[in-house]
Amino acid sequence: MPPTRLPRPWLAGLLSLFMPGASLFYAGQRRRGLWVAGAAVGLIGILLVLRLAPPTVGSIAAFMGCGALMLAVTIVAAVAGHAGARQARRDGSPRSSWPPVLALVVFGVATGNLMLRAPGWVGRPFYNLSMPSGSMMPGIPVGMRVFMAGGTVPDRGSVVVFRPKPGSGEQWVKRVVALGGDRVAMRAGRLYVNGVAAAPGSPVRELLDGHPYDIVPMPAARLSQGGEMAERTVPDGTMFVLGDNRPDSMDSRFAEIGFVPLDRVDAVGGVAYWVPGVGLTLRPLL
Numbered sequence: 001m002p003p004t005r006l007p008r009p010w011l012a013g014l015l016s017l018f019m020p021g022a023s024l025f026y027a028g029q030r031r032r033g034l035w036v037a038g039a040a041v042g043l044i045g046i047l048l049v050l051r052l053a054p055p056t057v058g059s060i061a062a063f064m065g066c067g068a069l070m071l072a073v074t075i076v077a078a079v080a081g082h083a084g085a086r087q088a089r090r091d092g093s094p095r096s097s098w099p100p101v102l103a104l105v106v107f108g109v110a111t112g113n114l115m116l117r118a119p120g121w122v123g124r125p126f127y128n129l130s131m132p133s134g135s136m137m138p139g140i141p142v143g144m145r146v147f148m149a150g151g152t153v154p155d156r157g158s159v160v161v162f163r164p165k166p167g168s169g170e171q172w173v174k175r176v177v178a179l180g181g182d183r184v185a186m187r188a189g190r191l192y193v194n195g196v197a198a199a200p201g202s203p204v205r206e207l208l209d210g211h212p213y214d215i216v217p218m219p220a221a222r223l224s225q226g227g228e229m230a231e232r233t234v235p236d237g238t239m240f241v242l243g244d245n246r247p248d249s250m251d252s253r254f255a256e257i258g259f260v261p262l263d264r265v266d267a268v269g270g271v272a273y274w275v276p277g278v279g280l281t282l283r284p285l286l
Contacts, residue, residue: 007085007095015101016078019108020070023081026101028088036077037104041111043070048115051126055147057282060271125150127161127267129173135243135250136173138214139286141276146285148270154179154239154262156193157211159285161267162241162260171266174243174251177208180236186229186253189218191242213286216245226253237262 007027016023020040025033043066050063088095131144140146140159154160154176161171178184183194191198191206198206203217218227226246234240238259243249251257270285 005094006089006092009082009085009089012081012085013078015105016074016081018105020074020077022101022104022108023077024084025104026096027081027084028093028095029084030096032080033104036073037108040070040073040077040108043073044111044115051115055126055149055270057271057284060147060273061282125266127171127270129161129171131173134248135245136175137216137245137248139244140173140272143276144272145274146270146272148267148285150265150267154265154268155209155211156182157206157208157213158269160239160241160265163264163266164257164260166264174241174249175213176239177242178234178240180234180238182234182240183231184229184234184240185231186227189220189223189227189246192231211286213244216247218246222247229253235259239265 012023012027014023015026019037021033021035021037023033024030024036027033046066047063047070050059050066053059085095087093127148127150129146129148131140131142131146134142136159148159148161156176156179158176159173160176161173164170164172177191177198178193185192190203193208198208199215200207205212205214207213218225226249232240238261240252241257241260242251242253252259272281272283272285275281
């Protein structure tokens with residue numbers, strides 16, 4: 001057998017990065033390689049389904065778990081392929097021919113690309129965001145990292161990512177407190193929607209359509225700076241947004257932002273997965 005047909009260990013390990021199982025197939029262990037490749041395709045399919053699902057604590061946890069398992073399969077396959085290629089060289093066993101190996105690699109790259117791009121194709125892109133300001137404190141502190149998904153319609157009390165200006169690439173995070181046809185007002189620092197106080201009990205905890213969340217209330221000395229607002233009716237096709245940190249938020253109370261058209265919404269709801277000072281966590285945005 002010509003030496004040039006012997007597998008190269010470094011190449012066997014590298015092939016696994018493109019498609020787990022291709023390394024073993026290349027090293028001459030075709031059956032094991034196909035089994036590992038099949039398992040990888042199954043994991044990619046599960047990851048694709050989870051990518052298309054709404055971001056919940058369960059779906060994000062499952063996605064992270066499957067992602068970690070996929071990484072483990074890739075590493076184990078790379079190590080096994082490298083070892084298998086070294087053994088094949090010692091035994092003088094030939095490597096597999098290139099066409100089926102390349103077919104596995106191309107298939108692996110294609111399915112991985114599908115998993116990454118499919119959410120955008122169906123109108124459900126994912127956003128991995130870091131909160132840049134304190135306007136949503138105390139619930140969403142500066143530096144908190146969140147997963148959010150597009151393609152959904154906001155309801156009152158939900159957290160949204162939106163573009164503050166038409167055609168702007170800038171994204172802001174605020175809370176929807178009123179939608180088209182609603183009446184919204186601020187009285188003595190308190191939020192009223194359709195004549196009903198959003199905080200019927202504690203002034204630091206509001207409740208809208210089943211969404212409970214904490215706020216930083218307006219201090220009495222600053223009520224004239226956003227704590228008082230005559231009742232307004234939200235036009236159809238728009239929303240009224242507020243930051244939870246009422247003294248330190250530029251939002252719909254001010255003319256610079258005003259009513260935000262719904263077509264500027266990029267994402268609704270999501271899951272926080274990293275909190276500064278706490279570390280890795282999984283909890284829904286409230």
